[in-house]
Amino acid sequence: MSDLALIALYALLGAVCAGLAGVVALHLLRRRSLMASLTVVAAVAVLAMLAGTLSVSWAMLLMNAHDLKVVTVVVAMAALASFATAVLLGRRVAAGSRGLALAARSFGHDGSFASPKTPATAELASFSRELEASAARLAASRERERALDASRRELVAWISHDLRTPLAGLRAMTEALEDGVARDPERYFRQIRAEVQRLDGMVSDLFELSRIHAGTLSLDPVRTSLHDLVGDALAGAEALAAEHGVRLLNDPVEPVPVEVDAGEMTRVLANLLVNAIHHTPAGGAVAVCATGGDRWATLAVTDSCGGIHEDDLPRVFDAGWRGNEARTPPGGAGLGLAIVRGIVEAHSGRVRVNNVPGGCRFELTLPVAPL
Incomplete structure (x- = not known):
């Protein structure tokens, strides 16, 4: 057991010396190609085995000259095979890396990226997928910025x-x-x-x-009922509706509890009602309804404007959009619906618009206040 322990010690010392030499070589070649690093790794494995064998042989005289030559030749052949394998693997990895670098050159110009056709390692393939995802996000961001x-x-x-x-x-x-x-x-x-x-x-x-x-809109949420908010908004819009000959209909409005900034939400309802009244012809009607569920409350304003062109529906809440080329009063600045969306989203809600028979329906979704 003592001889085996001594052999293990000398083999370990020889392997450690070879490993330290490899670490120094890798540090010196850290800015070189990956193929050079793989060659060093292969050389360390072979030299560690050779150093361990020679150190044990010299220290304990386990081999004669002939046996030492045999071991040396065997290790040399293993070294040649290891170096050849390292070179082939390094060339393959380097080719995949060059292909990825060439594909990434166009990334900063037009935001597009196509993965190289050259087979790559799992790490390079993962990196390529990340670049594709980043390119998609960049393209979407640029499209939003253009819009x-x-x-x-x-x-x-x-x-x-x-x-x-x-x-x-x-x-x-x-x-x-x-x-x-x-x-x-x-x-x-x-x-x-x-x-x-x-x-x-x-x-x-x-x-x-x-x-x-x-992002500086300051909210002061308080617990209130949609019934009260709708009642106040309808009362404020009665004079304008009478002036335009539009009837205001209070559809079933449930007393759903919500936590909102009463002033800002009153502005939302006022903007929706004013918009609906202005676009509803005389004799038409504007209806408001509110319903509640377990988690979300729905507040809807339906008018008789005749509907919005399907191509224009995605732009209804854009700042400055008014749906026609008229740029004179009473068209307004086209900010009311943009403000509606901003305030509703600040309350963690959603807003959308859909065409209904004879008009369109603006629908707000707000979180229900916890019990």
């Missing part, structure tokens, strides 16, 4: 037009009053007040939308 940029340019154009028109009217009316040529000053004053109120509403909407996009 947001187009929406932003459209919004700026519409806002500029909507601001220029009332400002020009205000300038003309103030000049007429200043020159004393206004035949009915009281009417001019009333018109100026109305235009100022409309401009103030536009600025308020822009400020609200900027807070939503910046």
Whole structure:
């Protein structure tokens, strides 16, 4: 047992020396190709066996000169086979790595990526799949950025037009009053007040939308009932509905408890009702209903606008979108529905629109307040 322990010790010392030499070689070749590293690994395995054998032989005189030559030749043949295998494996891995590098060159230009056809190791194949997934996410992000940029340019154009028109009217009316040529000053004053109120509403909407996009919308949620929110919103919209000859229908509204910012949610309902009233012809009706489930409450506003073109449905909640080419009042700045979506999503809810017979239905989904 002592001889075996001594043999194991000398074999371990020889193998450790070969391993340390391999570590030094790998450190020196750390910036070289993978094939060089594989060759070093193969050489370490062969040299560790040779060093262990020679150290035991020299220390304990277990072999004569002839046996030592035989062992040396055997180890040399093993070394040649190991080196050849390492070279072949290194060339294969290097080819897969070069193919992946060539495929990745186009990644930063157009965001597309196609996996190389060269067979690769499992690690390189996994890396290639990750690049494909990153390319898909990058393409989707660029598409969203293009859509947001187009929406932003459209919004700026519409806002500029909507601001220029009332400002020009205000300038003309103030000049007429200043020159004393206004035949009915009281009417001019009333018109100026109305235009100022409309401009103030536009600025308020822009400020609200900027807070939503910046993520600085501050909510103060309180437990309330959808029945109360709908009742307050309908009461606030009665005058506008009467002016346009539109009937407001209070469909069954369940007293579903929700935790929302009452002020912001009242703004959501007001925007939906104003939008529905403006697009419903005289004699039509706007209906509001609310239902609740175990986890979600649904609040819907249905109008008689005749429906929205299917191609336009995905853009209804985009900032600045108004569904037509009209850019004059009372078209507005097209911010109301964008604000609706921002506030509802800030409450962890969802909003969508669908066409129904004779009109369209805006549907909000909000979490039900826990008991």
